[in-house]
Amino acid sequence: MSRFQQWWLRLAGVWPTWLSRRSHAIxxxxxxxxxxxxxxxxxxxxxxxxxxxxxLHVSDIHFGSTFDLSVWEYVAGLVKRERPDIVVCTGDxxxxxxxxxxxxxxxxxxxxxxxxxxxFKLRTVPGNHDCGPWGNLKLPPFSWNYGLVFGDRAISTxxxxxxxxxxxxxxxxxxxxxxxxxxxxYAMAMLKLLQALVMGMDSSRQELMNEDDTDGxxxxxxxxxHQLTLATGSVxxxxxxxxxxxxxxMRDLSGATSFAPRVALVHHHPLPIPDARITEGLTSFxxxxxxxxxxxxxxxxxxxxxxxxxxGHKHYSSFSRLGYSLDYKTEGEIAVLAAGSxxxxxxxxxRNSVNFIDVFRSGRMAYTTIFFGAGxxxxxxxxxxxxxxxxxxxxxxxxxxxxxxxxxxxxxRLLKHDARVDAGGDVVVSHEVEGHHFDRDLNSSCLPVQxxxxxxxxxxxxxxxxxGSVRAGHKWNNKPKKPERSxxxxxxxxxxxxxxxxxxxxxxxxxxxNTYATTEWETIRAFxxxxxxxxxxxxxxxxxxxxxxxxxxxxQLELSLQLPRDLVSPDPQVRVLRWxxxxxxxxxxxxxxxxxxxxxxxxxSDSTQHETGRLVxxxxxxxxxxxxxxxxxxYEIRWRVRDAVDxxxxxxxxDEAVRLETExxxxxxxxxxFRSWLLDLPKHQARKTSIEEFLKAFLVAVCEPSFQSPGGxxxxxxxxxxxxxxxxxxxxxxxxxxxxxxxxxxxxxxxPLNEGVVGAAFKRAVPTYYVDPVLSGSRxxxxxxxxxxTGKGDVWRYVVALPIFAxxxxxxxxxxxxxxxxxxxxxVLTISSLxxxxxxxxxxxxxxxxNVAYGALTGEPSEEIVGPPxxxxxxSASANDSAVLGARGPVVDYPRFWSFSHLLVDALESPLRxxxxxxxxxxxxxx
Numbered sequence: 037m038s039r040f041q042q043w044w045l046r047l048a049g050v051w052p053t054w055l056s057r058r059s060h061a062i063x064x065x066x067x068x069x070x071x072x073x074x075x076x077x078x079x080x081x082x083x084x085x086x087x088x089x090x091x092l093h094v095s096d097i098h099f100g101s102t103f104d105l106s107v108w109e110y111v112a113g114l115v116k117r118e119r120p121d122i123v124v125c126t127g128d129x130x131x132x133x134x135x136x137x138x139x140x141x142x143x144x145x146x147x148x149x150x151x152x153x154x155x156f157k158l159r160t161v162p163g164n165h166d167c168g169p170w171g172n173l174k175l176p177p178f179s180w181n182y183g184l185v186f187g188d189r190a191i192s193t194x195x196x197x198x199x200x201x202x203x204x205x206x207x208x209x210x211x212x213x214x215x216x217x218x219x220x221x222y223a224m225a226m227l228k229l230l231q232a233l234v235m236g237m238d239s240s241r242q243e244l245m246n247e248d249d250t251d252g253x254x255x256x257x258x259x260x261x262h263q264l265t266l267a268t269g270s271v272x273x274x275x276x277x278x279x280x281x282x283x284x285x286m287r288d289l290s291g292a293t294s295f296a297p298r299v300a301l302v303h304h305h306p307l308p309i310p311d312a313r314i315t316e317g318l319t320s321f322x323x324x325x326x327x328x329x330x331x332x333x334x335x336x337x338x339x340x341x342x343x344x345x346x347x348g349h350k351h352y353s354s355f356s357r358l359g360y361s362l363d364y365k366t367e368g369e370i371a372v373l374a375a376g377s378x379x380x381x382x383x384x385x386x387r388n389s390v391n392f393i394d395v396f397r398s399g400r401m402a403y404t405t406i407f408f409g410a411g412x413x414x415x416x417x418x419x420x421x422x423x424x425x426x427x428x429x430x431x432x433x434x435x436x437x438x439x440x441x442x443x444x445x446x447x448x449r450l451l452k453h454d455a456r457v458d459a460g461g462d463v464v465v466s467h468e469v470e471g472h473h474f475d476r477d478l479n480s481s482c483l484p485v486q487x488x489x490x491x492x493x494x495x496x497x498x499x500x501x502x503x504g505s506v507r508a509g510h511k512w513n514n515k516p517k518k519p520e521r522s523x524x525x526x527x528x529x530x531x532x533x534x535x536x537x538x539x540x541x542x543x544x545x546x547x548x549x550n551t552y553a554t555t556e557w558e559t560i561r562a563f564x565x566x567x568x569x570x571x572x573x574x575x576x577x578x579x580x581x582x583x584x585x586x587x588x589x590x591x592q593l594e595l596s597l598q599l600p601r602d603l604v605s606p607d608p609q610v611r612v613l614r615w616x617x618x619x620x621x622x623x624x625x626x627x628x629x630x631x632x633x634x635x636x637x638x639x640x641s642d643s644t645q646h647e648t649g650r651l652v653x654x655x656x657x658x659x660x661x662x663x664x665x666x667x668x669x670x671y672e673i674r675w676r677v678r679d680a681v682d683x684x685x686x687x688x689x690x691d692e693a694v695r696l697e698t699e700x701x702x703x704x705x706x707x708x709x710f711r712s713w714l715l716d717l718p719k720h721q722a723r724k725t726s727i728e729e730f731l732k733a734f735l736v737a738v739c740e741p742s743f744q745s746p747g748g749x750x751x752x753x754x755x756x757x758x759x760x761x762x763x764x765x766x767x768x769x770x771x772x773x774x775x776x777x778x779x780x781x782x783x784x785x786x787x788p789l790n791e792g793v794v795g796a797a798f799k800r801a802v803p804t805y806y807v808d809p810v811l812s813g814s815r816x817x818x819x820x821x822x823x824x825x826t827g828k829g830d831v832w833r834y835v836v837a838l839p840i841f842a843x844x845x846x847x848x849x850x851x852x853x854x855x856x857x858x859x860x861x862x863x864v865l866t867i868s869s870l871x872x873x874x875x876x877x878x879x880x881x882x883x884x885x886x887n888v889a890y891g892a893l894t895g896e897p898s899e900e901i902v903g904p905p906x907x908x909x910x911x912s913a914s915a916n917d918s919a920v921l922g923a924r925g926p927v928v929d930y931p932r933f934w935s936f937s938h939l940l941v942d943a944l945e946s947p948l949r950x951x952x953x954x955x956x957x958x959x960x961x962x963x
């Protein structure tokens with residue numbers, strides 16, 4: 037900077053600084069500056085918690101000879117009541133565009149902030165009355181005045197009074213003050229113009245877009261007074277070209293800016309107003325009111341994907357949607373909203389009006405027109421009962437799809453996601469992508485795969501590419517080596533993903549073990565974990581869901597669900613969640629949406645309501661088809677989960693239902709009593725020793741003769757362990773085992789629900805097995821097992837988990853139409869083996885091959901199981917009984933073996949029945 041320039045800068049700064057010492061304490065704001073009287077209503081700390089942004093659109097205030105204070109006071113009352121974040125004025129702020137009147141008008145807005153206590157931002161564009169005398173001629177220096185007061189580099193007007201306060205003074209005082217103030221203002225303006233001349237800037241120019249418009253909406257400021265003649269208007273086509281250049285870089289800005297609604301501000305109306313009933317005069321008929329180049333402006337704003345145009349000028353309210361087609365495949369619409377006068381009284385109803393525009397987190401906008409004056413309008417209690425969305429939901433999704441494609445540089449033609457859930461909570465997932473297009477070079481040949489489950493595990497050895505992917509030569513990268521709850525890997529496409537590459541089609545399938553809840557208490561537990569960790573997965577108490585997260589723009593989504601037939605009234609529903617920071621969605625290096633740990637999902641009621649009717653049932657399958665799903669959203673099909681026993685459904689006989697319900701309640705209470713007694717074992721050494729003696733006796737009398745290979749060492753090959761269910765923490769705790777294990781309260785092994793074979797057996801209330809796929813050569817998708825606390829540094833290779841019910845005769849004490857459930861289960865008894873030669877492997881493999889005698893489980897209990905008392909059977913059991921208790925061959929009498937495990941319940945009966953409560957009291961072991 038030269039010395040000459042520095043001298044002019046100092047000179048330009050001296051007088052305004054000196055003059056501002058006498059100014060009023062009124063903050064100054066402009067289109068690019070924050071209000072100075074406090075933090076913004078949308079500060080950085082508050083943005084994530086806001087649900088919407090409210091804009092007040094006013095126009096044609098006409099501070100001057102035609103101004104009516106009562107009309108303006110009504111507007112001030114609306115500001116105080118509704119507390120808008122932004123006030124937009126689309127021109128004709130004053131009657132006469134003199135520098136003094138414009139300065140007073142600006143201070144009137146500042147005074148409105150102080151009087152109402154609302155810290156709004158002010159956004160304005162000039163009208164024909166703001167640019168020249170009588171609003172018909174655009175002549176310098178009048179044409180410079182608006183930019184000098186409301187422009188981006190405006191002069192200081194804080195020392196000026198507001199218009200209403202100035203108007204209340206006496207005539208003599210007003211004329212004297214106006215004469216002096218006008219001289220001072222023009223002197224400041226001349227200094228500002230000289231400063232701009234030296235710096236090579238245009239001080240009267242208003243920028244098309246402001247960098248600080250980041251509060252959920254992007255404003256476009258258009259001056260429609262180019263070549264103004266007799267109140268007609270046009271927009272300089274060069275300004276429109278500059279606007280297109282700025283819009284080109286929108287995709288490189290933050291996600292919130294890229295997806296934020298785009299609102300253009302202009303004074304003259306681009307479309308005729310159909311409701312206008314004004315008497316035509318010399319300058320009040322349509323050719324003098326509509327923009328002369330409105331067609332060009334609408335075309336270019338459409339190409340910039342502007343959502344809404346706000347205007348005034350005619351003092352009439354109107355709303356229109358203009359459909360357009362830019363080419364053979366791109367269609368859309370642009371909305372045009374007009375406001376009436378906010379400061380001039382009209383005898384004709386409907387000509388005094390303002391508009392409120394609500395900008396929601398989803399990116400949609402809704403407008404409400406408030407009519408007042410001349411007897412028009414609704415009661416103050418009903419002002420917002422006529423709100424309407426600016427665009428329909430389908431159009432909104434289409435616009436967001438276009439912007440997401442522009443930002444991410446890729447899109448998918450069709451995504452199919454199919455989930456088949458079985459009665460045990462396992463799920464088979466099939467995920468197919470057809471036509472993945474790339475509009476920009478991704479500098480990669482891999483596409484990411486993200487699989488997340490809230491419970492259980494995804495079995496790694498079931499993650500397979502689809503048949504089409506295998507034929508196309510696709511391969512896995514970073515495939516997991518063990519079951520995981522969250523899988524992050526990628527698929528190698530075999531080609532560079534760029535504009536020149538052909539669209540990719542690929543798919544995969546996998547199996548989730550214990551992924552879904554099968555009882556209501558499981559869903560409650562999942563909800564409690566969600567609240568405790570704030571890792572919002574979108575769960576609701578009593579509900580389960582299958583979901584798809586939209587990571588790239590998709591034209592068509594198909595989400596399919598198959599549920600087991602034995603569910604009681606699942607009543608599937610659609611629910612849509614959005615990422616909490618939406619529309620500022622984070623992208624990874626592959627330009628795909630990726631969740632961050634500091635955010636979570638929130639419910640989107642608007643999208644949910646729109647998509648609800650698209651869920652269609654076909655037999656046991658439900659299918660949801662959605663066009664243009666929103667990126668950063670999660671689309672779910674959820675269903676209600678009830679306990680397996682629904683006594684109201686089982687019988688129509690009310691007396692029988694009451695009896696069964698009473699028995700069920702008794703079983704639940706008895707199970708809880710047994711659980712509490714077992715969970716206290718670590719505190720009572722005598723009780724613990726007694727239970728361990730029972731487990732050892734069970735191992736020697738039943739397990740070793742039945743499953744131990746000849747010549748093997750029973751102490752190394754087999755182990756029996758007991759897990760009790762903690763209903764408070766919803767987990768299974770190891771309370772006793774035949775090996776030397778530290779089972780103190782602090783170090784006890786805890787198995788969360790839906791984890792491992794122990795959790796699966798308890799949840800399903802049926803025997804569950806595990807065979808190590810590596811040892812057996814099986815491709816079974818069994819879940820990852822926890823170390824059973826053996827201290828051997830390895831997990832068990834074979835495990836049979838037997839749920840223990842609150843009955844010594846679980847297969848005969850109650851009718852078989854009343855199923856046993858996890859709510860009436862005490863815990864799980866496990867028999868484990870490390871040896872491939874163990875007979876336990878034959879039992880587990882027999883279960884896997886369907887060679888188990890399930891008679892007692894499926895409805896026909898044999899008399900042999902119910903026959904002799906179980907304690908005597910256990911006492912007489914020996915190696916010679918292997919044919920009865922379970923041989924190493926392919927066929928095992930599994931129900932009989934399971935019945936023997938319930939001797940534990942009989943062992944617990946003694947202290948409970950006798951009411952023994954003395955410290956360390958031992959249970960009676962029937963061996």
